[in-house]
Amino acid sequence: MDFVYKTLFPFAAERVEPYLRRHVTVPEVVSLLEDLRRAHAAEWTDHPAVGHWLRRTPEEEVVSATKYVRHLIAQDRKVTPLKTLQGMIWEEGYGSGDLLGEVYEDVPRAFARWRADGKRIAIFSSGSILAQKLLFGHSTAGDLTKYIEAYFDTTTGPKREAKSYSAIAEALGERSSSVIFVSDVEAELDAAKEAGMQTALMIRPGAGVTNARHGTIKSFDEL
DSSP: OHHIIIIIHHHHHHHHHHHHHHHTTSHHHHHHHHHHHHHHHHHGGGOGGGOOOOOSSHHHHHHHHHHHHHHHHHTTOOOHHHHHHHHHHHHHHHHHTSOOBOOOTHHHHHHHHHHHTTOOOEEEOSSOHHHHHHHHHTBTTBOOGGGOOEEEOTTTOOTTSHHHHHHHHHHHTOOGGGOEEEESOHHHHHHHHHTTOEEEEEOOTTOOOSSOSSOEESSGGGO
16 A cells, blocks of 8 residues: 555556646547546535636646645545556556566465466456556566466446446456455455355555455465
């Protein structure tokens, strides 16, 4: 989480304005701006501090979008167009070598062991699929995407709703009961368990969990 909040989020917030300025006419970015503008319109009256969305010129559009995106990042909002845009900005950072995905030292070891045992590995994250592939493809342990079979993000559904996990099991062609979902967020685990999955709460150093409702592990070496 330190990597996400102290590295990835500030990286995107700092670079969103120049990124949008360079790509404001690219069709995919134009579509994302439309989605963000609709989200802004839906909540503007509740958050007047984010200001009006001006679009008389491309420059006004970039400035308005930048202010709103930084507002969403500061609130850690799980908004799909935001996550998509962040992933595109991070792609440049990974490509230039300015970013490396930080993973715990037990992760590559566990991935290799699970794959050797014939187990399938998939990721479900509020970060976009692109962001997931970039992090694991440019990690401090090298390219780990060779171990990962499938990626899921908020386009599948919210992480705290059982139907999202049922959809994942269906996409994988597995019974929910044959899937174990590991997370450091108990509300996500509650939803996965409601969908019939097995669950494990990951407790990394600094976690504040005291009365876990799920079985706990402190390392992937335990799984």
